[in-house]
Amino acid sequence: MTLHPLLAGRWSARGYDPAAEIAPEQLEAILEAGRWAPTGGGVQPVRYLVGLRGDATFTGIVDGLKRGNQSWTPAAAALVVLCTTDQPDEPKMHDYGAVDVGLAAGQMIIQAQAEGWNAHPIGGFRTELLTERFNIPAGTRPLLTLAIGRIADALTVDPDIAERDRRPRTRLPLAEVTYADTWGTPLGSGGTFGLPEVAE
Numbered sequence: 001m002t003l004h005p006l007l008a009g010r011w012s013a014r015g016y017d018p019a020a021e022i023a024p025e026q027l028e029a030i031l032e033a034g035r036w037a038p039t040g041g042g043v044q045p046v047r048y049l050v051g052l053r054g055d056a057t058f059t060g061i062v063d064g065l066k067r068g069n070q071s072w073t074p075a076a077a078a079l080v081v082l083c084t085t086d087q088p089d090e091p092k093m094h095d096y097g098a099v100d101v102g103l104a105a106g107q108m109i110i111q112a113q114a115e116g117w118n119a120h121p122i123g124g125f126r127t128e129l130l131t132e133r134f135n136i137p138a139g140t141r142p143l144l145t146l147a148i149g150r151i152a153d154a155l156t157v158d159p160d161i162a163e164r165d166r167r168p169r170t171r172l173p174l175a176e177v178t179y180a181d182t183w184g185t186p187l188g189s190g191g192t193f194g195l196p197e198v199a200e
């Protein structure tokens with residue numbers, strides 16, 4: 001199987017180098033990757049709250065994360081909260097806000113990877129804390145935070161964090177999650193498409 005190297009090399013790391021600083025043009029390229037992601041109906045509902053390690057926005061975002069994420073995110077070079085702007089007068093747009101955020105995040109993660117950075121999606125934050133701290137308007141929902149960091153030498157990282165980073169990454173086999181003909185019938189079971197039994 002030939003997965004693109006940027007996809008094959010991507011993973012959600014936690015052991016970041018606390019001294020690594022991201023160049024403004026690299027951060028801008030990552031944000032541009034989000035901006036150019038497709039959105040439902042082209043409505044562009046995604047907004048980005050951007051903190052650089054050391055600034056008040058970064059600290060505010062860390063404070064809004066759940067405890068488990070506060071242990072490793074301070075070493076990130078940047079934290080970006082992706083929000084979706086709901087548009088109550090056009091409910092259809094609202095339906096796709098999460099999809100739009102996901103697509104933007106996916107592009108940002110791969111752009112970060114291409115720039116030599118790791119990007120780790122985080123859903124574990126307290127919406128009400130971020131909303132209050134950053135005065136996020138009603139109808140705008142923070143949905144995902146991206147930690148962007150430089151992967152550190154595992155020997156320099158807190159052992160608990162290093163242990164989590166060493167855990168094996170697995171996926172369900174492709175044949176278990178792809179269907180054709182009827183729901184649950186594995187794609188290729190008719191013999192027309194030779195998918196491998198296991199794809200991890």
Ligand SMILES: Cc1cc2nc3c(=O)[nH]c(=O)nc-3n(C[C@H](O)[C@H](O)[C@H](O)COP(=O)(O)O)c2cc1C
Binds near residue numbers: 013123124169
């Ligand atoms: C919507 C979403 C929320 C996530 N929330 C967290 C989180 O709060 N903390 C964390 O450490 N990782 C979080 N992750 C990362 C996942 O745990 C990770 O992507 C998954 O285990 C697969 O590992 P991989 O990205 O290395 O392939 C989240 C990922 C997604 C897509």
